Amino acid sequence: MVSIYDIAKAVGVSASTVSLVLNGRAGEMRISRETQQLILKVANEMGYIPNVSARKLSTRNISHMPEIALFWSPEQHPLFLNTFINVLQNMTSSGEVREMRFTILPYQNGKLRELEQIITASYFNGIVVPPVFQEDIDFLAEANIQVPAVMLYGDLTKYNLVTVDNYRVGTKIADIFHKNGHKSVGIMQPVYSNTSLTIIQRNNGIMDQCLKYNMEVKVFTSGQDSPSANKVQEGRMAAERMFEEKSVPTALYIQNDILALGALSVFSERGIRIPQDLEIIVYGINDSLEIHSPSITTVQYPTEEISRACIKVMADMLNMPGSPPVKIIIDTPFIFRESCQQ
Numbered sequence: 001m002v003s004i005y006d007i008a009k010a011v012g013v014s015a016s017t018v019s020l021v022l023n024g025r026a027g028e029m030r031i032s033r034e035t036q037q038l039i040l041k042v043a044n045e046m047g048y049i050p051n052v053s054a055r056k057l058s059t060r061n062i063s064h065m066p067e068i069a070l071f072w073s074p075e076q077h078p079l080f081l082n083t084f085i086n087v088l089q090n091m092t093s094s095g096e097v098r099e100m101r102f103t104i105l106p107y108q109n110g111k112l113r114e115l116e117q118i119i120t121a122s123y124f125n126g127i128v129v130p131p132v133f134q135e136d137i138d139f140l141a142e143a144n145i146q147v148p149a150v151m152l153y154g155d156l157t158k159y160n161l162v163t164v165d166n167y168r169v170g171t172k173i174a175d176i177f178h179k180n181g182h183k184s185v186g187i188m189q190p191v192y193s194n195t196s197l198t199i200i201q202r203n204n205g206i207m208d209q210c211l212k213y214n215m216e217v218k219v220f221t222s223g224q225d226s227p228s229a230n231k232v233q234e235g236r237m238a239a240e241r242m243f244e245e246k247s248v249p250t251a252l253y254i255q256n257d258i259l260a261l262g263a264l265s266v267f268s269e270r271g272i273r274i275p276q277d278l279e280i281i282v283y284g285i286n287d288s289l290e291i292h293s294p295s296i297t298t299v300q301y302p303t304e305e306i307s308r309a310c311i312k313v314m315a316d317m318l319n320m321p322g323s324p325p326v327k328i329i330i331d332t333p334f335i336f337r338e339s340c341q342q
Contacts, residue, residue, distance in 0.1 A: 002043075002046045002047055002048045004018040004019050004022065004048075006046060007039060007042055007043050007046060007048060010042050010046065011035075011038055011039055011042050013035065013039070017031060017035070017039070018039055018043075021035070021036050021039045021040065022039070022040075022043065022048075065099050065100065065101050066098075066100050066101070066125035066126065066318050067100075067101045067102075067103060067125050067126075068100050068102045068103070068124060068125060068126040068127070068128060068314060069102075069105050069118070069123070069124040069126070069127050069128070070084070070102050070103065070104050070105065070128045070129075071105050071106075071107055071112065071115070071119075071127070071128065071129040071130075072104050072105065072106055072107070072130070073106070073107055073108060073109045073130070074106055075108075075109055076130065076132075077284065077285075077301070079285055079303060080301070080303045080306070080307070081104075083303040083304055083307050084303070084307040084310075084311075087304055087307040087308050087311060088100070088102065088307070088311055091308065091311055091312075096312075097311055097312060097315035098315050098318065098319065100126075100311075100314065100315065102128075103124070105118065109133045109136070109196065110133040110134075110135040110136060111135070111136075112129070112131060112135070112136040112139050112140070113135070113136075113139040116139070116143065119143060119145060120143055120146070122146045122147055124147060125147055125148075125318065126147050126148040126149065126150070126314050126317065126318060127145060127147060127148070127149040127150070128149075128150045128152070128310060128314065129150075129151055129152070130151070130152035130153050131151065131153055131154055132153050132196035132197050133196060133197065134197060137154050137156070137197070140154070140156060140159070141156055145159075148160070148314060148317035148318060148321075150162060150310050150313050150314055150317075151163070152306060152310065153197070155327075157325065158325060159325055160313050160314075160317065160325045160326050160327075161325070161326070161327045161328065162306055162309045162310045162313060162330070163306070163328075163330070164301065164302065164306070164329065164330055164331075165332070166198050166201035166202045166205070167201045167202070167205040168205060168332075169202050169205060169283075169299055169332050170201065170202040170203060170204060170205020170206040170207075170208075170209070171205040171206070171208065171209040172205075172334070173202075173205070173206055173299070174205070174206045174208075174210045174213065175209060176281070176334075176342065177210075177215070177251040177253075177279065178209075178213045180251070180279060180341070182215065182250045182251040182279065183214075183215055183216060183250070184215070184216045184217075184218075184249040184251070185206065185210055185215055185216065185217045185249055185250075185251045185252070185253070186218055186219075186220055186247075186248075186249035186251070186253070187206060187217065187218070187219045187220065187252075187253050187255065188219075188221070188235070188238050188239070188252060188253070188254040188255065188259060188260075188263060189203070189219065189220075189221060189254075189255035190221065190222075190231075190234065190256060190259065191221050191222060191223075191234075199255050202255065202283070203219070203255075206253060216249075218247055218249065220238045220239075220241055220242050221238055221241075222234045222235075222237035222238045222241070223237065223238075223241055231256060231258035231259050231262070232258055232259075232261050232262040232265075233262060234259060234262060235254070235256075235258065235259035235260060235261060235262025235263040235266075236262035236263065236265060236266050237262075238259065238262075238263060239262065239263040239267060243266075243270060248272075248278070249278070250277070250278060250279065251278070251280075251340075252278055252279070252280050252281075253282075253283070254280065254281070254282045254283065255283050256282075256283065256284055257283070257284025257285065257286035257288075257289060257298070258284070258286070260280075260282040260284070260286075260289060261286070264292060264296070274294050274338075274339050275294070275338065275339050275340055275341075279339060279340040280296060280297065280339040280340055281297045281298070281299060281334075281339070281340050282296050282297070282298050282299070283298070283299045283301070284298060284299075284300070284301070285298065285300050285301065285303070286298075289337075290337070294337070294338035294339055295337035295338045295339065296337055296338075296339045297334070297335065297336050297338075297339045297340040299332055299333075299334055299335075300332065300333050300334075300335055301332065302330050302331070302332060302333065305330045306330055309328050309330060313326060313328070
């Protein structure tokens with residue numbers, strides 16, 4: 001890796017002069033414009049990469065903005081991340097909460113333990129993590145985290161929690177289908193081997209309530225051994241399996257809005273009338289479902305409310321160190337459209 005000493009040698013100046021130029025302090029030290037331009041030119045040609053960590057250390061006394069790690073799995077819905085960033089910007093710019101700098105750290109579901117050193121070493125002033133696999137919950141249960149932590153799923157009492165009641169969502173879906181007179185209910189979801197605890201909880205809610213109502217329930221997947229990167233195609237495959245098995249229900253809950261797009265295309269090709277032949281409820285926020293003909297009833301994860309509560313809890317924890325953890329359960333709205341009425 002190219003250092004400031006390499007650049008200094010190439011230009012014929014001292015390392016301190018190179019450091020001043022690269023750190024934007026050349027003007028105050030009266031370094032000539034020609035020298036500045038030459039140093040920047042040579043640094044660019046040599047492929048110099050600045051040491052960001054060192055810069056943070058050198059400016060620590062100037063800025064006291066807390067840094068928060070947002071651990072994020074690429075498998076989670078991108079809409080939430082976009083919403084979180086927008087809400088954070090609005091809350092900090094309005095003065096509703098103190099300024100915070102968030103760093104996004106990607107991880108694979110079920111492999112949060114691989115980042116144990118970062119999580120437990122207090123590199124950050126706070127941690128936000130949405131663990132949805134049991135392996136990640138188990139790791140967090142035993143981890144010794146020394147900074148304020150907010151979980152967006154789970155029920156570990158030693159951490160702050162901002163989440164929704166997934167089991168209750170499932171029971172409400174079953175209540176709606178029962179009220180509408182259905183005896184057979186389908187659940188369409190990603191492959192079993194890639195099932196998150198949030199999906200399992202919603203499934204359990206549906207199944208327990210359907211059992212109470214004496215309603216038949218069947219789960220449909222694409223049948224693949226591993227998750228598909230193309231969720232639309234996975235939804236098509238799951239829908240086709242319904243017809244191959246001759247077990248098309250009269251009511252269907254789909255666990256993912258992208259899966260739903262693929263399934264809906266198959267239902268259209270097969271001449272299935274919605275809602276006359278098949279009532280549908282989908283979990284997720286997707287404009288395509290709203291403008292679909294007929295429009296699709298959705299259960300919407302409250303991304304803005306979750307983001308706002310999470311940011312507020314983190315700000316409170318930073319302002320009042322040692323405060324006991326809080327637990328916030330946010331209502332999950334149902335948006336009723338043509339595919340299923342309340």
